[in-house]
Amino acid sequence: MKMLVIRVYILIAMGLNIGIASAADLEAGFMGMQWTSPAVHHEELTQLYEKDNVVYYTQSRIVHMINEIPVPDVIYGFYEDRFFAVYINLESEDVFGEFRKYLKSQYGNPRKSFSVKTGETVYKWKQGKVKIKLKTNEENYRMKLSFYYLPLSQKLNEERMEKFHDRSLQFFPIRKDKKPERIPLLRF
Numbered sequence: 001m002k003m004l005v006i007r008v009y010i011l012i013a014m015g016l017n018i019g020i021a022s023a024a025d026l027e028a029g030f031m032g033m034q035w036t037s038p039a040v041h042h043e044e045l046t047q048l049y050e051k052d053n054v055v056y057y058t059q060s061r062i063v064h065m066i067n068e069i070p071v072p073d074v075i076y077g078f079y080e081d082r083f084f085a086v087y088i089n090l091e092s093e094d095v096f097g098e099f100r101k102y103l104k105s106q107y108g109n110p111r112k113s114f115s116v117k118t119g120e121t122v123y124k125w126k127q128g129k130v131k132i133k134l135k136t137n138e139e140n141y142r143m144k145l146s147f148y149y150l151p152l153s154q155k156l157n158e159e160r161m162e163k164f165h166d167r168s169l170q171f172f173p174i175r176k177d178k179k180p181e182r183i184p185l186l187r188f
Helices: 001-016 023-028 094-107 150-168
Strands: 046-052 056-060 062-065 069-071 074-079 083-090 109-116 118-127 130-137 143-150
Touching: 023 150, 046 094, 074 150, 083 094, 083 150, 094 143, 094 150, 130 150, 143 150
Parallel strands: none
Antiparallel strands: 046 056, 056 074, 062 069, 074 083, 083 143, 109 118, 118 130, 130 143
């Protein structure tokens, strides 16, 4: 019986309204939205909030379903008004597990990492120019599935790192042309 339920979950995941599609479809976009398309081409989007040059939207008139479980938090990210990311908050461990199995069957074994600082386990796949991340945090039971169009997400990450680097100089005031005094922290 348990195997039947698992197979049903997989079949549902494959035909989701959320649109996890074949590799070729994923390379083109997500749920009919082409990567890099501007937000104005998607009338069904409702703006949630904006941070710097990234605007986040939802489809307020649509509730996506996975096996009769509503998935209300599907968020679309636009960087410099170009579609680059999808964030899906998952509220069921069963759905999380089925996504992990499905993604593994479609894209192979993921790279897996764990952050002690955040308590997150992250599974990563790469399909052409798209990165897929499946995250879980055992401490607060938060789970998220994300899709990133790499040419734009990498540009955004580089931009954010430059801002961080500029701010981080206050913590590392040693100039490149100066040699700092070397003092050992420990001796062995």
